[in-house]
Structure formats: structure tokens, C-alpha cells
Amino acid sequence: MAGKLGVYICTGCGIGEAVDGEKLAKVATSECKAASCRTHPALCGAEGCAQIRQDLAGGAVDTVVVAACSPRFKTEAFSLNHGTVVERVNLREHVAWCHAPQDENTQMLAEDYLRMGVARARKTEPLEPLADEISRALLVIGGGVTGITAALEAAAAGYSVFLVEKEENLGGAAARCKRQTPAEPPYTAVNGDGLTARMEAVLYHPRIQVFCSARVVRIEGQPGMFDVTLSIEAGEHQIRAGAIVVATGWKPYDVSRLVHLGYGVSPDVISNLEFERMAAAGRIARPSNGQRAESILFVQCAGSRDPDHLPYCSSICCMETLKQITYIREQDPEAQVYVVYKDVRTPGQYERFYRAVQDQALNFFTKGEVTAVKPGAGGRLTVAVEHTLLGESIQLETDLVVLATGMVPNGSEQILNLTYRQGPELPVISGGFPDSHFVCFPYETRRTGIYAAGAARAPMDAAQARQDAMGAALKAIQCVELAAQGRAVHPRGGDLSYPSFFLQRCTQCKRCTEECPFGALDEDAKGTPKPNPYRCRRCGVCLGACPERIVSFKNYSVDMIASMIKAIEVPEEDEDKPRVLALVCENDAYPAMDLAGLKRRRYDPSVRVVPLRCLGSLNIVWIADALSRGLDGVILVGCKYGDDYQCHFTKGSELAQRRLENVKETLQRLQLESERLQLTQLAINEWEQLPQVFDAFVERIRKLGPNPYKGF
Ligand code: SF4
Ligand code: SF4
Numbered sequence: 001m002a003g004k005l006g007v008y009i010c011t012g013c014g015i016g017e018a019v020d021g022e023k024l025a026k027v028a029t030s031e032c033k034a035a036s037c038r039t040h041p042a043l044c045g046a047e048g049c050a051q052i053r054q055d056l057a058g059g060a061v062d063t064v065v066v067a068a069c070s071p072r073f074k075t076e077a078f079s080l081n082h083g084t085v086v087e088r089v090n091l092r093e094h095v096a097w098c099h100a101p102q103d104e105n106t107q108m109l110a111e112d113y114l115r116m117g118v119a120r121a122r123k124t125e126p127l128e129p130l131a132d133e134i135s136r137a138l139l140v141i142g143g144g145v146t147g148i149t150a151a152l153e154a155a156a157a158g159y160s161v162f163l164v165e166k167e168e169n170l171g172g173a174a175a176r177c178k179r180q181t182p183a184e185p186p187y188t189a190v191n192g193d194g195l196t197a198r199m200e201a202v203l204y205h206p207r208i209q210v211f212c213s214a215r216v217v218r219i220e221g222q223p224g225m226f227d228v229t230l231s232i233e234a235g236e237h238q239i240r241a242g243a244i245v246v247a248t249g250w251k252p253y254d255v256s257r258l259v260h261l262g263y264g265v266s267p268d269v270i271s272n273l274e275f276e277r278m279a280a281a282g283r284i285a286r287p288s289n290g291q292r293a294e295s296i297l298f299v300q301c302a303g304s305r306d307p308d309h310l311p312y313c314s315s316i317c318c319m320e321t322l323k324q325i326t327y328i329r330e331q332d333p334e335a336q337v338y339v340v341y342k343d344v345r346t347p348g349q350y351e352r353f354y355r356a357v358q359d360q361a362l363n364f365f366t367k368g369e370v371t372a373v374k375p376g377a378g379g380r381l382t383v384a385v386e387h388t389l390l391g392e393s394i395q396l397e398t399d400l401v402v403l404a405t406g407m408v409p410n411g412s413e414q415i416l417n418l419t420y421r422q423g424p425e426l427p428v429i430s431g432g433f434p435d436s437h438f439v440c441f442p443y444e445t446r447r448t449g450i451y452a453a454g455a456a457r458a459p460m461d462a463a464q465a466r467q468d469a470m471g472a473a474l475k476a477i478q479c480v481e482l483a484a485q486g487r488a489v490h491p492r493g494g495d496l497s498y499p500s501f502f503l504q505r506c507t508q509c510k511r512c513t514e515e516c517p518f519g520a521l522d523e524d525a526k527g528t529p530k531p532n533p534y535r536c537r538r539c540g541v542c543l544g545a546c547p548e549r550i551v552s553f554k555n556y557s558v559d560m561i562a563s564m565i566k567a568i569e570v571p572e573e574d575e576d577k578p579r580v581l582a583l584v585c586e587n588d589a590y591p592a593m594d595l596a597g598l599k600r601r602r603y604d605p606s607v608r609v610v611p612l613r614c615l616g617s618l619n620i621v622w623i624a625d626a627l628s629r630g631l632d633g634v635i636l637v638g639c640k641y642g643d644d645y646q647c648h649f650t651k652g653s654e655l656a657q658r659r660l661e662n663v664k665e666t667l668q669r670l671q672l673e674s675e676r677l678q679l680t681q682l683a684i685n686e687w688e689q690l691p692q693v694f695d696a697f698v699e700r701i702r703k704l705g706p707n708p709y710k711g712f
Helices: 021-031 046-057 092-096 104-122 145-156 195-203 272-281 317-331 350-358 462-484 511-515 541-545 558-567 589-598 621-628 652-670 684-704
Strands: 005-010 036-040 063-068 085-090 138-141 161-164 208-211 215-222 225-232 235-241 243-246 250-252 269-271 295-302 336-341 363-367 369-375 381-386 394-398 400-405 407-409 450-452 521-523 529-531 580-585 607-612 633-638 677-681
Touching: 005 021, 005 046, 005 104, 021 036, 021 104, 036 046, 046 063, 063 104, 085 092, 085 104, 092 104, 092 589, 104 558, 104 607, 138 145, 138 235, 138 462, 145 161, 145 195, 145 208, 145 243, 145 462, 195 208, 225 243, 243 462, 269 272, 272 317, 272 400, 295 317, 295 369, 295 381, 295 394, 317 336, 317 350, 317 400, 336 394, 350 363, 381 400, 450 462, 511 521, 511 541, 541 652, 558 607, 558 621, 580 589, 580 684, 589 607, 589 633, 589 684, 621 633, 621 652, 633 652, 633 684, 652 677, 677 684
Parallel strands: 005 036, 005 063, 063 085, 138 161, 138 243, 161 208, 243 450, 269 400, 295 336, 295 400, 336 363, 580 607, 580 633, 633 677
Antiparallel strands: 215 225, 225 235, 250 407, 369 381, 381 394, 521 529
8 A cells, every 4th residue: 555655757758748747747746645756758767767766765655656658668677676566657658649749638638547547556555475385396197209208308407207107108109100200301201209219218317207007086286286196006196296287198080980981881991090000010901801902092181170070180190191101112112002182281391201202103192082982893992082183073992091080189088187166177179179378378278387288289290299398398397486486377477466355255156266267266165265376367357256346466456446447537527528438458458559559549538548457357346436437438348259269368358248248237227328338359469440449439428428427
């Protein structure tokens, strides 16, 4: 709570030309009762920052409001001691750069932002980090290519690793292959990828403890202190880990569902996995009679890129087929090989392998779609192909058909057995892959401290899985290190705040425990939330969910935002100056506004912006507060939702939209039009639309006329 408030107004970067700094200073001292207010022509420079530090050190001020550029810039310059509350007021991007200079409305906007910043500072308490004993050991689940790589990389960085593999031996799917696809220059022939050597390195590494024939039967706790129960041959074994890498790999798509491609119709139709086993066993032959296959046909994308089966490209099948053709050539130079493909996907250097195999005699590649595989004359198979490059339907006779089936992740079974209120496994998206924010946070799952890598995360080959493993291992390391400092991991990396619950007033309605996107809140038998702060991502969704308003952060609370809203001056009805409150997501919409400022795009100066950690943290009391105070409209701007959501906290705008439905009742009670409320979904790259969105909303509000509650 602010005792001695210091307000520092920068007049650089065009701010001084756009607004009257002296008038602002008067608002700070007379209205906001700041202990001190200084203006400076370049506050972020050494001299300006030194002045702030000097005032703090001398005890003249203990809380600082910096009215200058966007808080997204100059963060280092204005980072003072952790014990000091520093509030930033965006006079540059949100005022000077996007509104008419020396204009009454621009000045009013700047003054309101200053009042709102002071209100926020007064409601902020200094942050103190969580401080518990943290384990820095990592648990890696899965001992295939991904798990082995993650374990070795983490161990090389100095971290202890527990590696758990359900099979008797390490190596996973790759170790069961006869050979690996090319992984090194010149990429024209199959070669080893060093898997055996890496398996040995894991087994003998002093910082890696390997548990084979083992499973995770229970995980309790939170990042930095996961208590994990393993089932091993000797019984149960307890370990403590700080973070977890899920590297459980993949399994082939259920080939028995591909009857239209002949599987189950003839024993001579087999999957690529069955072909690999046959080759590894020593001899490629027709399963029906053990005879030589004079002609072998590969069906690519068998069940992949097919809306009735797997909608995605499984990423490995083309390279696997090319590799398997090399087995045929080794054994039988005279055999004819056909490959029927939708596209051959061999990106990057893999193209060289494709060319090398394609150039060999008797290998025929045909673009088309296999529509049927049926028994043909003389015990052979007839394959019908449509949509060929020639536009004709053709039929091919062959002895053996290999279905290049794709991959599905192993994660859908019981792997983690979390004792979380929201369920024992990772929330998944269609296809069974862990739900994540694939653009911004590829390895993060919706369970903090648990990272997915390799084919358990997305379809990928072994080379990509090795890279993925390194990324996930690094994320797990970041997690334990930040947990040890009591800081949030992501997306608010480094944040020291966390929610506190005033449980004496909890009605056990369970809304917070149900809506927390990250399973951070468990609950007792009566339904009282049991927070696990190290699992928390500090999104504030629980704050928005709680009807009793008993969830708050030291620097973000229902009361704080309400105070900011109350700080907005509402002109009289006859002044023709509407006021619109914009509650904007600080991850996308706020930076989009900064961009609009940077590009000097103008929009209506009636809009007053309050950034929210996520629209999911919207507490509907803010809307009631705003409208009952006489603000004329409220617009919410958040990320897109749906299957391709962009919200850093999964479903913020969706939750806000749901809560808005409930607000309609309040509006009816107040006899206000529902058009005074709007939610707009906007991605950061759509920043150019933002001025129009604001202008159109203000225009609508003007047409509706002033809020009748003005002046009350
Ligand atoms: S702040 Fe977000 S992640 Fe943390 S407990 Fe609340 S809803 Fe869950
Ligand atoms: S939403 Fe609020 S009242 Fe409901 S269970 Fe959570 S803390 Fe208690």
C-alpha cells in the first residue's frame, strides 16, 4: 500500500508536445496526493532513473508511478528493488502517439490514465517470493529416442535424472527397427543414428538413474516437489522430482481400421511395422505362402491425412517407406517396387534420400489415391488407384501390399496418474496430443512443470524428436530453477505474485477449482480449494471465477481494478463526452494497442484501457461498477478462442463471453441496453483493426446516448 507516493512524468518521445505536463503534475499532487511529482525530458535515461533511485533511497517516496512509455518497454530501466511498487502509466503509445496533440480530450485521457495508475499503485503490495525446498531432479518418462536424449542433455547440464521405461530395455520404437532413416550427410543412404551408443551412455551416466520394466503409478505435489511413486520389479519406489518430461512416444495407427485398403482381407496386405519386423527377422516374403514377392506396392498416407482416420500428416511414413525399399533392394534387386502417394513429404535434406531411392531401377513412384485393394487372379492382389497425374483410374497387380500407416501418441493411456482434482492425465486435443499453445509454448502442457516432447507431443521423426527432447529438457530445467526462486515459470515467467484465498468466506461453490485451466487447485472433501501455488500460472482465472471475490494477488485484485475504474472521471451528460471502458488482454490486445500507437494510428480518445492478465480473469463486478458509475459502455478485447485458440491461458475470452451472458441480467435490472457491452476477439497481428474496433464501438455508444446513471 502506497505511503509516500512519487509520480514521475516523462515529457520525452513526444509526450511533452501532446499533453500539458504541468497540469498532469497538478493532478498528481493535488488530486492524487502524491508526496512528490517530478517531470523529466527523458526519464529512462541515466539521470532520470538516478533521480527516482535517489528519492527512494532518501525515503522521500516508497511507491513509484512512472508516467512514460508502455510498460512493455524500458523494463530494465524502471526495475527497482523487489520491495518497491512501481506502476507504469502508458502516456506514449496509448496517448501521445495515437491522439491529437494539445487537445482537450487527449489531456483528459492522460489525466485519467494517471489517476488510474495511482489507484493501481495504491492497491499494490510489495511481492514476496514463495520459499520452499525445491528438488532440481528431473523425471523423464519414456526411454526411447526422446527420453534418452532429454535425460542425457539434462544430465550434461548438471541435473540429476530419473529415467522410467515401461519395457525391459531402453530404445523404444527406434530400437525395434532394422535400421534408421538417414540422419547425417550426405542423407542418401540409411545409417546408424548413434542410438546404441546413447543408450549405453544413459545406463552408465552417474547422474541418471534408469528404471526399466517400471511405471509411474502416482504423482502428487507440484513443480519443484513432485512426489512420484514408481512400480518397479521389486515393488514400489518413491522419488521426488522438480519437473517431468513426458517422452512416451507413439504407437502405430490401428491398421485393422483400414479394411478398405485390404488389411484383413488378405494376409499379403501388411502394415509398415509388420514389414519392418519381417525385414529385421531376415527375409521379406509373402505371408500367405512364404514365397518371394516379385512385386511390392507401398500405399502412402494409409490412414493419415484422411478425415475419417488421422487428419494430420504422420511425418515419418514417407521416409520409412524409402528406407524399407532399400531393404528390398538389398535382398532382391529384381523385385518391382511401386509407391502410390498423395505427396512425397521429404523435407530439407531428406529430399536427397528420396532422389537416391527414386533413381534406382525398378522403383516406380505414382501419384494417386488407393481406393481399394482386393484379391486378384493367381493369388495376387489388385490395387485400384484414382486421381493419378494422368487423370485416369488404373489397376495394378502386385504380390505384397505395405500400408504406410501413421502414428498416434501413447499419451492417452494411464501414464502420469496425477492426483489432481482435474484428472490423472494431461488434457489433450484431437488426435490425443497434449493440449498446449503450440505457437508460443510448444513443450508446455496444461499441467505446469510437465513437458511433452517427441512423438508424444506431435508427429515427428527421430531426428526431430532429439531436438524436441533438448527443448523440453531445457524447459524442465527452467521450471526447477524458477521454482527455486519462487517465480512463475510461464507464460508470466519470473512473476513473483500468486493468488491468495480468503477461505473464511469461501462458499465451496467449486467454480475456481473447476475453471483453473492448469489444475492448480485441488479441493478438500467439502469443496474448499487447496491451492498448489507452484502449479499456478498466475492467470487470475480463479479471481474472475469467484463470486465471493475472495481470490486476489498482491498486485492484481478485484478491488484494484474496481479502484482503477472508479478513478476515471465521468463528464456530465451534457458535455457530449462519452466514456468507454476497455478491458483488454495484456498478452495480445495490449501489445496490439502499442503497435497501433507506434504506427501513429488514431482512435477515439473516449476509450479508457485497463489491461487484464487474461480476459478469463474478468470479474463481472467490474462491469456492474463501470455501468453503475455512468461509464457509457464496456468493450472487452481478448484472444481468439475455439480449437485454434490463441489465449496464453487456454480459454480466457471464452470464459469471459460466458460470464458476459450472466451480466445481461444485471443490465436488465439496471434497465440498460445490452449493446453497451461487447467482446471482440483479436490476435496481435490484427492490430491494424483495433482503432476501427474502438471507433465503431464508441460510435454505437454515441447512438445509444449517455448512460442514464451518469452523475449518481
Ligand atoms: S491464477 Fe490461474 S493458474 Fe493460478 S490458481 Fe488461479 S486459475 Fe489456476
Ligand atoms: S470460487 Fe470462491 S467461493 Fe467458490 S470455491 Fe473458489 S474460493 Fe470458494
